[in-house]
Amino acid sequence: MTSINDNDPRKIILKSLKEDMLSHAYLFLGPETPQKINLLLELSRLLLCENIDEDVVPCGRCIHCLKSKNLSHPDFFVIEPDGVFIKIEQIRNLQEQIIFPPLEAKRRICLILRSKDLNESAANALLKTLEEPPEDTHIFLSAPSTKALLPTIVSRCHVVNIPPEKLFGSEFERDSISRLIFSQDPTLEDKIKSEDVEQLREALIAFLVSNEKDLAFFEVEELAASSRESFRAFLLIFNTLVRDLYILINEGHEKQREKISKNILNDRYFQEIGKLALKLNCDTLRSFEKRLKECDMMLKRNVKIDMLADNLLIFWIKHQRDNE
Numbered sequence: 001m002t003s004i005n006d007n008d009p010r011k012i013i014l015k016s017l018k019e020d021m022l023s024h025a026y027l028f029l030g031p032e033t034p035q036k037i038n039l040l041l042e043l044s045r046l047l048l049c050e051n052i053d054e055d056v057v058p059c060g061r062c063i064h065c066l067k068s069k070n071l072s073h074p075d076f077f078v079i080e081p082d083g084v085f086i087k088i089e090q091i092r093n094l095q096e097q098i099i100f101p102p103l104e105a106k107r108r109i110c111l112i113l114r115s116k117d118l119n120e121s122a123a124n125a126l127l128k129t130l131e132e133p134p135e136d137t138h139i140f141l142s143a144p145s146t147k148a149l150l151p152t153i154v155s156r157c158h159v160v161n162i163p164p165e166k167l168f169g170s171e172f173e174r175d176s177i178s179r180l181i182f183s184q185d186p187t188l189e190d191k192i193k194s195e196d197v198e199q200l201r202e203a204l205i206a207f208l209v210s211n212e213k214d215l216a217f218f219e220v221e222e223l224a225a226s227s228r229e230s231f232r233a234f235l236l237i238f239n240t241l242v243r244d245l246y247i248l249i250n251e252g253h254e255k256q257r258e259k260i261s262k263n264i265l266n267d268r269y270f271q272e273i274g275k276l277a278l279k280l281n282c283d284t285l286r287s288f289e290k291r292l293k294e295c296d297m298m299l300k301r302n303v304k305i306d307m308l309a310d311n312l313l314i315f316w317i318k319h320q321r322d323n324e
């Protein structure tokens with residue numbers, strides 16, 4: 001495993017390309033935000049573009065750019081989980097298609113999004129390809145952290161840490177969460193202000209970390225249940241916190257804190273979330289994640305939002321007590 005720390009993933013790829021040192025496999029670390037996915041699509045297109053010598057690549061005009069943009073390029077493969085996991089059939093299918101040299105472009109790109117969701121047999125199958133990569137084939141893996149993958153997979157990749165501003169846009173604080181929330185549910189954008197998103201987030205975090213739950217409970221419940229939009233935003237915020245907690249529980253020992261904080265969505269509340277992570281385990285988070293999904297479904301079925309909010313917050317209190 002070679003870890004690359006120069007900040008700009010685009011520069012890293014272009015430099016390797018110019019020096020004819022492109023690796024067969026790259027692992028791009030950082031939460032799978034929409035910005036990260038866009039960046040990885042762009043990096044893939046960059047390597048397919050035929051005007052690579054020009055200043056602006058991908059050029060957006062050549063046949064490769066056009067086809068890769070439509071995801072109709074025969075040398076560009078994008079794999080995502082089919083349901084919960086990336087399954088072995090998906091990897092086998094890919095392997096069958098990459099035996100021969102690239103069809104139209106100089107090289108072939110296989111972008112595997114959410115690689116942490118490779119199931120065991122799929123991961124082992126992929127490992128074979130990484131061990132003996134076909135010529136002119138480059139595999140881009142995306143994962144939140146190296147811990148999310150088999151060490152044998154990580155060891156065969158160039159690891160690239162994507163800097164926070166590329167994951168969340170240039171202003172990486174207050175606005176980033178609202179932007180993330182709005183990008184996940186664009187219908188919310190006109191209906192709820194980013195200040196309200198921020199207020200909800202503050203109240204929710206205060207509730208999660210508070211030992212005296214009663215007061216914090218009513219405050220967050222009131223905000224979350226004030227409208228259906230607020231409640232939807234509340235669920236999305238809650239999801240970002242659960243995601244941050246996963247990262248901290250999986251990687252959270254002190255020495256790594258500084259590095260990890262860059263991958264945390266709710267960076268401003270790093271201290272609070274860090275303390276919370278010490279009290280929780282992944283099983284609790286998984287059951288909570290499930291509960292969040294159920295809530296989302298019940299919201300679509302018009303179940304009353306104050307009931308859903310209560311139910312969710314009480315579920316949290318109960319689980320936290322069980323952990324203590």
Ligand SMILES: [Zn+2]
Nearest residue numbers: 049059062065
């Ligand atoms: Zn092009």
